[in-house]
Amino acid sequence: MNPWGPPIDVLPYFAKEEQSLMTLLSALTPEDWTRPTMCVGWSVKDIAAHLLGDKVGRLSRGRDGHQSDGPRHGEAFPRFIDRLNDEWVVACRRLSTDVLLTMLYEFMGQTTDYWAKLDLDVLGDPVSWAGDAPAPRWLDAARDYSEFWVHHVQLREALEHTPLEAEHAEPIADTFVRALPHTLRGVEARVGKQVGYTVTGAGGGKWHARLERDGWVLDRGAPPSRTPLATVTTDADTFWRLCTRNAPDVSRVKTSGDENVCAVVLGMTSIIV
Numbered sequence: 521m522n523p524w525g526p527p528i529d530v531l532p533y534f535a536k537e538e539q540s541l542m543t544l545l546s547a548l549t550p551e552d553w554t555r556p557t558m559c560v561g562w563s564v565k566d567i568a569a570h571l572l573g574d575k576v577g578r579l580s581r582g583r584d585g586h587q588s589d590g591p592r593h594g595e596a597f598p599r600f601i602d603r604l605n606d607e608w609v610v611a612c613r614r615l616s617t618d619v620l621l622t623m624l625y626e627f628m629g630q631t632t633d634y635w636a637k638l639d640l641d642v643l644g645d646p647v648s649w650a651g652d653a654p655a656p657r658w659l660d661a662a663r664d665y666s667e668f669w670v671h672h673v674q675l676r677e678a679l680e681h682t683p684l685e686a687e688h689a690e691p692i693a694d695t696f697v698r699a700l701p702h703t704l705r706g707v708e709a710r711v712g713k714q715v716g717y718t719v720t721g722a723g724g725g726k727w728h729a730r731l732e733r734d735g736w737v738l739d740r741g742a743p744p745s746r747t748p749l750a751t752v753t754t755d756a757d758t759f760w761r762l763c764t765r766n767a768p769d770v771s772r773v774k775t776s777g778d779e780n781v782c783a784v785v786l787g788m789t790s791i792i793v
Contacts, residue, residue, distance in 0.1 A: 523701040524650060525727070525738035527641065527658045530665040530691050534632040537665070537688045541571070541672050542628065544681065545621060553617050557678040558766060562609065564678055567671050568620060569612035570605060574667055575627050583634045597648065598792050635661045649790050651702040662695040666790070670764055689723040693756055694740075696763040696790035700729045701736035703788040707749075707781055714743040715781060716751040719759045750777035752785045763790040 545568055553565040562570070580586040591600035612620065640658040647655045647663050669692055673684055697717055704715060709731050716728045728743040729736045743751070753774045754762070761768035775782040 522656075523735060523737045524655065524659055524698050526740060527656065528662045528691055528694050528698075529658070530662045530695070531632065531636055533665055533688060533691060534635070534668075535629060537668055537672060537684075538628055538632075540685065540688065541668075541675075542621075542624065544672075544675065544679075545624070548617070548679070550617070552679055555678050557674050559674060564675055565617060565620065566609045566613070567675055567678075568624065569609050569615070571668060571671055572612070572620065572624055572627070573605070573608040574664075575624075575631050578664060579627070579630055579634060583630075601792050631664065635664070647698075648792055649699050649702070651705075659695075659698060662691060662698075666692055666695045670760065670766070670791075673760075674766070686722045689756065689760075691723075693719040693723050693725060693759055694727075696760060696788075697727045698738060699763070699788050699790045700727065700785070701738050703784060704729055704731075704736045704781075707731075707736075707784055709749055712745075714745045714748045715777075715785060716743040716748050717785065718742070718751070718753040719756050720753065721756040723756045724759075748777060750781035750785060751775065752782060762786065763788060765789065765791070765793065 548564070553563065555564045556562075557564060557567055559567060581588075591597060595603075615623075635657075638657055640656065640661060642657060643654040644657040644660050645654065646652055647659050650659060669684070669688060672688075676682070676684055697719075700715070700717060711731055711733055713731045714728050716726070718724070718726045725740065726742045727738060727740055728748070729738050754772050758768050758770075758772045760766070762770075762773075770786075773786065775786075
């Protein structure tokens with residue numbers, strides 16, 4: 521069973537987002553680099569260092585087959601990821617911004633090249649927020665892009681800069697909603713029942729999850745049923761903030777149907793927590 525729905529092609533977006541990011545970072549003043557961000561305890565420079573860590577980590581694991589240490593005994597996976605991220609960011613505070621920029625420039629395009637050389641339709645590693653089973657590589661690539669996009673938006677908000685171009689957000693909602701079947705795994709209902717999610721505005725769309733004998737599966741489009749179990753509607757900005765716990769404005773959310781199921785849907789996260 522494929523619970524994740526039809527593939528997403530994010531390859532055309534990587535290079536454009538990366539170019540926009542580097543244009544932003546290369547124009548920063550010394551004061552800009554020290555600004556606080558919505559990532560508690562992290563400055564603009566810290567997020568830039570985290571993005572570098574994401575890129576070199578992906579290339580080291582995926583392209584080069586490098587094996588690093590796993591979680592410590594008794595350490596939960598989310599805590600393990602948090603620890604690695606914090607250790608990397610703290611270490612990068614020893615770098616000047618010029619050195620950090622040079623390293624980011626050095627790895628520009630390499631993540632795109634890595635994904636472009638793979639068969640994205642085969643199963644690879646799990647995408648933890650979408651389930652524990654091996655996931656298709658296109659979903660892992662989409663997860664990568666969404667990570668870069670979210671941190672890029674956080675940087676622009678911290679810098680009070682112009683918003684990131686809307687075109688870069690086109691695959692974000694379609695990526696984050698792939699967590700819906702996993703989110704609904706504990707919801708009991710009759711086979712065939714459906715849950716709808718609508719995201720309005722640029723980059724939005726309609727999706728629905730349907731309960732089959734083996735579990736929930738996702739598809740694009742509004743629920744075919746006239747009486748879905750539950751539906752949630754919100755705008756694209758609120759949606760990504762809901763999925764990443766980035767201070768969403770829940771007044772923009774509209775729900776209908778089973779209130780308990782709606783609450784489960786609104787608890788959906790598309791990041792490791």
